[in-house]
Amino acid sequence: MIRQGLVPKAARKFKVTTDSKHNQPVAPNLLEQDFTARAPNQKWVGDITYLFTSEGWLYLAVIIDLYSRSVVGWSMSNRMTATLVCDALKMALFRRGFPEGIIVHSDRGSQYCSNDYRDLIKKHRLTQSMSRKGNCWDNACAESFFHSLKVEALQDEPIMDRENMRRAVFEYIEVDYNKTRRHSAIGYLSPENFELKNSA
Numbered sequence: 001m002i003r004q005g006l007v008p009k010a011a012r013k014f015k016v017t018t019d020s021k022h023n024q025p026v027a028p029n030l031l032e033q034d035f036t037a038r039a040p041n042q043k044w045v046g047d048i049t050y051l052f053t054s055e056g057w058l059y060l061a062v063i064i065d066l067y068s069r070s071v072v073g074w075s076m077s078n079r080m081t082a083t084l085v086c087d088a089l090k091m092a093l094f095r096r097g098f099p100e101g102i103i104v105h106s107d108r109g110s111q112y113c114s115n116d117y118r119d120l121i122k123k124h125r126l127t128q129s130m131s132r133k134g135n136c137w138d139n140a141c142a143e144s145f146f147h148s149l150k151v152e153a154l155q156d157e158p159i160m161d162r163e164n165m166r167r168a169v170f171e172y173i174e175v176d177y178n179k180t181r182r183h184s185a186i187g188y189l190s191p192e193n194f195e196l197k198n199s200a
Contacts, residue, residue, distance in 0.1 A: 025118070026113060026130055027129055028129065028130070029132055030103050030127065031045070031129050032138075033137060033138060035141050037065070037067040040067045040096070041096055041099040041102050042066070042067060043066040043067070043102065043103045043105065044064065044065055045064050045066060045104075045105045045106065045139055045141050045142045046061065046063045046064070046073075046088060046089065046105070046112070047062060047106060047139055047142035047145075047146065048060065048080060048109065049146040051076075051154070052159070054160065054161050055162050057078070058076055058162050058165050059076065059078070059080045059084055060074065060146075060169060061074065061076075061084045061088040062145060062146075063088050063089055063091070064142055064145060065092075065191075067195075068194045068195045069145075069183050069191050070191035070192065070195065071173050071177060071178055071191075072092040072095050072096055073088040073091035073092025073093070074091065074173055075087035075088040076166055076169065081111065082114035082115075085106075085117055086117055086120055090120070100126065103127050103129050104126050104127065105130065105131070105138075105139065107139055108133060145177075148177070149177075152172070153172040154168060177191070179192050
């Protein structure tokens with residue numbers, strides 16, 4: 001980096017997004033920090049982050065396939081509700097052709113413990129997994145994606161309204177991250193190229 005005159009961008013202060021103070025059922029931690037997968041649609045991870053706009057918070061939920069680190073589902077809303085995470089999971093299921101038997105991992109937030117989300121998991125014959133209480137490392141891949149999004153696409157931009165934030169997030173996920181951003185964990189290929197190379 002020094003030789004090429006590159007300077008890393010610093011991350012902004014971490015903000016907790018998980019509301020785990022609820023009485024809903026909690027799933028066991030089946031992932032156990034094993035973020036590897038031998039094929040697509042074996043392990044997915046989901047999480048929520050806050051995005052600050054000139055009109056208030058915008059919430060982003062994602063579903064990431066650990067095989068290629070591809071963001072296979074995502075959703076944005078002005079409110080952090082169960083619908084937000086359900087919509088992200090529905091997108092992932094639709095895009096991947098409604099596969100069954102996937103471990104779908106998340107934190108213990110009330111949205112992921114909601115009846116709507118658990119019913120969706122059950123309906124599509126998925127297996128729910130959750131992080132240990134207060135352990136962000138159990139969902140490190142999702143946290144890493146949010147860090148990349150904020151540092152690479154949003155941090156140095158002027159404060160946006162919600163509509164422009166939606167556009168910026170869409171472009172980062174669908175144009176930059178999935179198609180062109182290289183990952184050391186998958187041989188310095190983009191998620192899309194990794195899947196294409198290994199499906200040939």
